């Protein structure tokens with residue numbers, strides 16, 4: 183709790199570090215901020231082509247929105263995932279790459295990984311705004327759900343921050359964490375129903391039945407993944423336009439708070455040794 | 461009244477024979493590393509009087525920078541404690557945290573907030589910072605186009621504008637041209653006249669004699685003497701001579 187205080191007290195520093203990320207990145211580029219849209223759009227085109235046209239993956243139409251557009255269905259899950267992946271993969275070396283600063287100046291170190299959450303969040307907000315406009319154009323009734331969407335974005339940012347703090351600390355002591363992480367993130371993405379619907383997993387799970395003679399099914403294991411729940415809730419709000427499933431929502435809230443608490447706890451314990459370990 | 465009270469401070473580092481900083485080696489060999497402890501500071505205690513200009517002297521590797529980093533809260537003493545009366549700021553390297561693509565103006569705000577100033581405070585001191593640095597003509601240029609001297613000037617001006625009660629300075633004075641160095645020295649004198657405390661490290665005994673009123677001599681992590689500047693320097697030079705002869 184006292185850690186939250188530290189973060190609040192250094193909000194101006196956090197703001198300038200965020201500006202450093204945001205401005206420094208697209209300085210002297212022709213399209214500037216628009217570049218942050220390029221990556222998700224390229225992925226959308228590729229995945230839509232491969233999964234909707236070649237593999238003929240067909241998610242259920244939005245209920246009650248009635249939407250049936252694979253590319254938009256994809257983006258409702260892909261944009262939150264990309265935000266999470268960017269925060270975590272950027273956060274992992276936020277301490278190591280700022281070693282010079284950490285060894286020369288005292289300031290709350292936690293702002294370094296957190297500044298990537300805010301900087302990526304800023305880009306994500308921009309991407310989500312474009313998605314919402316696209317959804318409205320094809321006739322989804324998104325507006326009433328926007329406050330809840332924003333709340334979920336905040337919750338995912340909390341979850342991502344927690345995970346990012348953990349991997350950032352790990353990377354100080356084990357420098358190959360970042361290489362391991364890039365593999366883990368790839369696996370994680372494919373194990374999360376982002377480019378395929380969960381119903382495919384459900385069908386498979388029903389065919390297989392209980393694993394190893396237990397009543398636990400494949401679907402149960404899939405649903406232990408917090409990112410699966412986050413993606414599900416984002417789709418319920420944006421694509422289906424309905425109240426999120428209460429179980430999913432609870433799972434998101436609990437995992438976000440747990441991740442952040444654990445992240446802060448580990449960070450606070452290790453923080454004093456960073457300057458030496460780097 | 462003491463500005464800083466250093467009580468029985470010791471600091472040990474782990475010296476690794478074989479540093480295993482990867483998960484792979486940690487898992488395969490089932491142990492992190494082979495190391496031994498090295499005491500960079502051992503039971504150092506002294507007080508820094510308020511309003512004094514205090515020098516730390518000693519040969520290379522004697523632990524001066526380590527002590528300053530403990531003072532600056534960058535390292536945590538292995539044992540012992542440090543008490544401050546007043547706001548402390550450290551200048552161990554100027555311009556750390558500058559972002560090369562950002563302009564001088566943007567970097568003033570970034571660096572100022574890293575050093576713990578609020579936006580309001582920086583707004584208020586902005587003109588004074590630019591003035592002191594003498595780079596106003598280039599203030600909207602990205603700092604990567606600055607000469608190394610200009611870089612240091614800007615960094616120093618930001619750091620000095622924090623106006624702490626206690627300023628901790630490592631050997632950053634040896635940069636900049638003669639004119640700027642004189643400006644810096646004058647700034648330290650002003651600090652003293654305003655009743656602020658400065659703790660600095662220098663290898664130049666003339667500069668120390670000129671600027672400081674108190675000094676402490678560190679040797680291999682142990683405190684040898686502490687007291688007024690002339691007697692400490694004398695002991696240091698004498699001790700070094702004896703050392704060299706032995």
Ligand SMILES: Nc1ncnc2c1ncn2[C@@H]1O[C@H](COP(=O)(O)OP(=O)(O)OP(=O)(O)O)[C@@H](O)[C@H]1O
Nearest residue numbers: 458473474500518519520521522523524525526527
């Ligand atoms: N991070 C570290 N890890 C291991 N040893 C260290 C570390 N930092 C300093 N040391 C050791 O501590 C001792 C004191 O170093 P320190 O930098 O304090 O010396 P110094 O008095 O500032 O020397 P100089 O006059 O050369 O600046 C040295 O032997 C150095 O090798």
Ligand SMILES: [Mg+2]
Nearest residue numbers: 524525526630
């Ligand atoms: Mg030194």
